[in-house]
Amino acid sequence: MTYDPSKDGAETDFRQRMSYGDYLQIDHILSAQKPLSKAHDEMLFIIQHQTSELWMKLALYEVEAARRMIASDNTAEALKMLARVARIFEQLNSAWDVLRTMTPSEYTRFRDDLGQSSGFQSWQYRLIEYAVGNRNLAMLKPHEHRPDLLEKLEAELARPSLYDEVLRRLARLGLPVPAAVLERDLRQGWTMNEDVMAVWATVYRDPSRYWEAYEMAEKLVDFEDYFRRWRFNHVTTVERVIGFKRGTGGTAGIDYLNRMLEVELFPELWRVRTEL
Template identity: 60%
Template structure:
C-alpha cells in the first residue's frame, strides 16, 4: 500500500468572489468611527481649491500639500531625535533618525511628479500664486534650523503670522540636532572645546578641528564608541538624503521655470543652487579623507 494514500485530500482554496462575499457580509460599521472620520478626510480632501482654470493646478496644490504633511511628520521625528540625543536615549534616537531619512526619500520622489508639469502648464498657474513663496513654508524653515542651518534673515518671511513666527523662532534659538550630538561627544569623555558646548545657538555652526579629532577617535575605534559611531552615521544618512531633496528641488524648478525669479521676488534657481553648498555636519564629512 502506498503510504501517501492515507493523506487527506487537499482543500480547495476559496475563490476571490467567495472571499469578497464573505468579507462583505461583515462590513457593517454603523455607529462606529469610520475611516474617513479618523483621518478627517472631509477636511483633507476639500483643502484643494484651485484658483485658476488650469488643469495642472491640482497637481501643483497636491504636491505641495502632501510635502507639507511629510514635513509635519519629519519635524515630529526630528524633535524626538533632538530630545533623545540630549537625554542619551540612543536606541530611540537611531530609530527616529532613520525614519527622518526615509521621509526625505519620499520628498525626493515627490519632485518626480511635479517635474511632469511643463513650462507652459506652469505659466497658466503662476499668475494666480501672487506673492506666495516656498520661503513662507514655516515647517521647512523649522527643519533647516533644527538641522543647524541658522539664518536670522529667514525669520522675516513669517513675521506676518505671529504663531508661525514663534514656532520658527523657537527652532532658531534652540540647539540643533548636531549641537546635541557634539554634547554627546563631550559627555563620553572626548575632548570638545567649551565654545562648541555653550555657544549662541542662533549662529550657524562653524567647524572645529578639535571636534573633527573627537569624531576621528570615534571612527578609528568604533567598537569602543559604538553609540557615537552609530549616531554619526545616522547624521550622515540624514544629510545625504537632505542633499538629494535639495538637488531634486533645484533641478525641478529649473526644468519648470528656468532661471526666472521665483514668486515673491526670490532668486529661484540661483538661490537654490547656493544652498547645495551648505554642509550641515562638516566634521563628519571632512574626516573621511583621513580614514
C-alpha cells in the same frame, strides 16, 4: 463569485462606529485643494506641496523625538527615529518625479495666480533647518506677519539643535568636545569647527571603541545625504520648469537654490572623510 466582505466578518455598518475616513479626517484633507485657476496642472502643483508639508510635519515630529532621546542618553531609540527621517526625505525626493511631468507651458497657465507665494516661505521647512542646526536669522523675516509662527521659530532658536545635542552626548561619552562649542550662542548658525572634526576623526578611526558615537554620525550623514538630494532635485525640477526666471517669492530662482546646495548641515562629518 462576487466577494462580500461582510460574510468574512468585516464591519460594513459605520452609522454608530468610527470609519477609516473619520479617523484620518479624510474629508478635511480632500477639501483642502482649492485651485485659483482653471489650469489642469494646478491640482498637481497643490497636492505636491501639500503632501510635502505633511511629510515635513512627520520629519519634525521624529527629529524632535530623536533630539529628546539623545538629550536623555537614549541613543538607541533616537537612531531608529533618525533612520525614519532619512526615509521621509527619500519619499520627498520621489515626489519631484511626479512634479517634473508638468511642462513649462503648463506651469505658465497658473503661475501668475500664485502671487508672491513661494516654497522658501514654508515655516515647517525652516523649522527643520533650525532644528538640525542650520540657523539663518534672516529667514525669520518671511514669517513676521504671523506672530504664532514667529514664536515657534524663535522657540526653536532658543534650544540646542539636533547637532548640538549629539555633540553634548559625545562630551558625556568622554570625547573632548571643546567647551566653547558646548556653550555657544544657540541662535547662531553652525560653522565648520576643526576641533569638532578632530573629535569625529577619533570616532571614525576606532569605531568599535566609540560605537554609539559612530552610529550617531552615520545616521546624521544618512539624513543629510537624502536632504541634499532633495535640494538638488528641487533645483533641477525648477530649472526644468521655469529655467532661470526669478522665483514667485522674489528670490533669484535657480541662483538662489544653487546657493542653498552649498549649505552643509554637519560639515565636520563630511570633511572628516578626507582626514582618514
